[in-house]
Amino acid sequence: MIEAVGLTKRYGRTVAVNELSFTVKPGRVTGFLGPNGAGKSTTMRMILGLDRPTAGDVLVDGRHYRDLPRPLRHIGALLDAKWVHPNRTARAHLRWLAKSNNLPRQRVDEVLELVGLGSVAHRNAGAFSLGMAQRLGIAAALLGDPQILLFDEPVNGLDPEGIHWIRQLMKRLAAEGRTVFVSSHLLSEMAQTADELVVIGRGRLIDQSSTARFVERASGTAVRVRSPQLERLRTALASTSGAGVRAEDGALVVTGLTSDQVGEVAAAQGVVLHELSPQRGSLEEAFIRMTSGAVEYHAEESGEHLHLRGARGAEGTEGTR
Ligand SMILES: Nc1ncnc2c1ncn2[C@@H]1O[C@H](COP(=O)(O)OP(=O)(O)OP(=O)(O)O)[C@@H](O)[C@H]1O
Numbered sequence: 001m002i003e004a005v006g007l008t009k010r011y012g013r014t015v016a017v018n019e020l021s022f023t024v025k026p027g028r029v030t031g032f033l034g035p036n037g038a039g040k041s042t043t044m045r046m047i048l049g050l051d052r053p054t055a056g057d058v059l060v061d062g063r064h065y066r067d068l069p070r071p072l073r074h075i076g077a078l079l080d081a082k083w084v085h086p087n088r089t090a091r092a093h094l095r096w097l098a099k100s101n102n103l104p105r106q107r108v109d110e111v112l113e114l115v116g117l118g119s120v121a122h123r124n125a126g127a128f129s130l131g132m133a134q135r136l137g138i139a140a141a142l143l144g145d146p147q148i149l150l151f152d153e154p155v156n157g158l159d160p161e162g163i164h165w166i167r168q169l170m171k172r173l174a175a176e177g178r179t180v181f182v183s184s185h186l187l188s189e190m191a192q193t194a195d196e197l198v199v200i201g202r203g204r205l206i207d208q209s210s211t212a213r214f215v216e217r218a219s220g221t222a223v224r225v226r227s228p229q230l231e232r233l234r235t236a237l238a239s240t241s242g243a244g245v246r247a248e249d250g251a252l253v254v255t256g257l258t259s260d261q262v263g264e265v266a267a268a269q270g271v272v273l274h275e276l277s278p279q280r281g282s283l284e285e286a287f288i289r290m291t292s293g294a295v296e297y298h299a300e301e302s303g304e305h306l307h308l309r310g311a312r313g314a315e316g317t318e319g320t321r
Pocket of ligand 1: 014015016034039043185
């Protein structure tokens with residue numbers, strides 16, 4: 001379990017994370033979603049004790065990361081896949097990590113097999129492709145067999161096979177009862193992987209809920225209905241309080257009512273239905289709707305120039321890293 005309470009991080013005048021509170025529970029994949037610069041990496045670094053919060057707190061299984069005796073046994077993380085000594089072999093890199101956390105040497109070969117790097121374990125990690133480096137980073141995260149796993153943009157730069165592999169791995173880890181917290185800007189990816197979402201924008205919490213509820217709340221649901229007595233149905237629906245009705249391709253699209261309610265209105269009027277189908281918005285739509293206004297920089301077409309509008313008022317400049 002990860003618990004953040006009022007977590008805040010300022011870099012000079014930049015507020016990277018702003019009074020963020022959320023909980024990441026075991027047994028499910030929790031997606032950490034937000035536009036570029038929203039503060040996802042900063043939050044993950046604070047969870048791992050790599051950055052000190054300016055205010056607030058974040059605990060891992062009720063403790064600060066720095067108080068965990070052998071941290072890799074509690075929490076494993078993939079933050080930057082290229083964080084390896086370039087002249088070390090994959091095996092040597094993992095052995096060094098294992099030693100620093102008092103982990104058994106044989107665990108190194110186990111995790112190398114687990115991530116599919118067994119046959120290249122003797123090769124220098126510096127020469128690895130991005131996909132191989134991601135796998136090595138995941139092997140390092142799994143080394144201590146931790147109950148909590150953090151992955152920062154794990155599918156970045158991966159081919160479809162690699163993406164599929166990581167997706168299955170995360171689901172398996174969650175099914176084993178582990179806490180899996182994964183950031184991504186690939187919304188469709190999250191829709192397929194995450195059970196729960198923590199959504200942030202400009203360092204602030206926008207929403208924490210199940211993926212399905214987030215989409216439903218953010219995009220709203222509509223019900224498509226077809227009938228040979230369309231006009232009669234339209235009149236009945238339009239007079240139902242809270243309903244919005246519009247015609248579309250010989251059908252009606254109803255908002256503000258569930259499909260059960262639409263069916264009941266039709267039955268009460270003795271109207272025959274040929275279709276009654278709930279329409280669900282995509283996660284992309286929901287995300288854009290929920291985070292609009294929280295996007296740090298908007299690309300805008302202006303004449304022939306594409307320029308960046310800084311939400312903090314600084315045109316075209318990005319915060320100093
Ligand atoms: N070390 C730093 N010094 C100054 N500003 C920083 C530093 N690290 C991050 N920031 C700023 O804090 C904000 C949040 O950055 P962060 O990298 O956490 O966002 P993110 O959600 O991970 O973004 P992305 O998806 O682009 O990686 C940004 O405005 C960034 O420029």
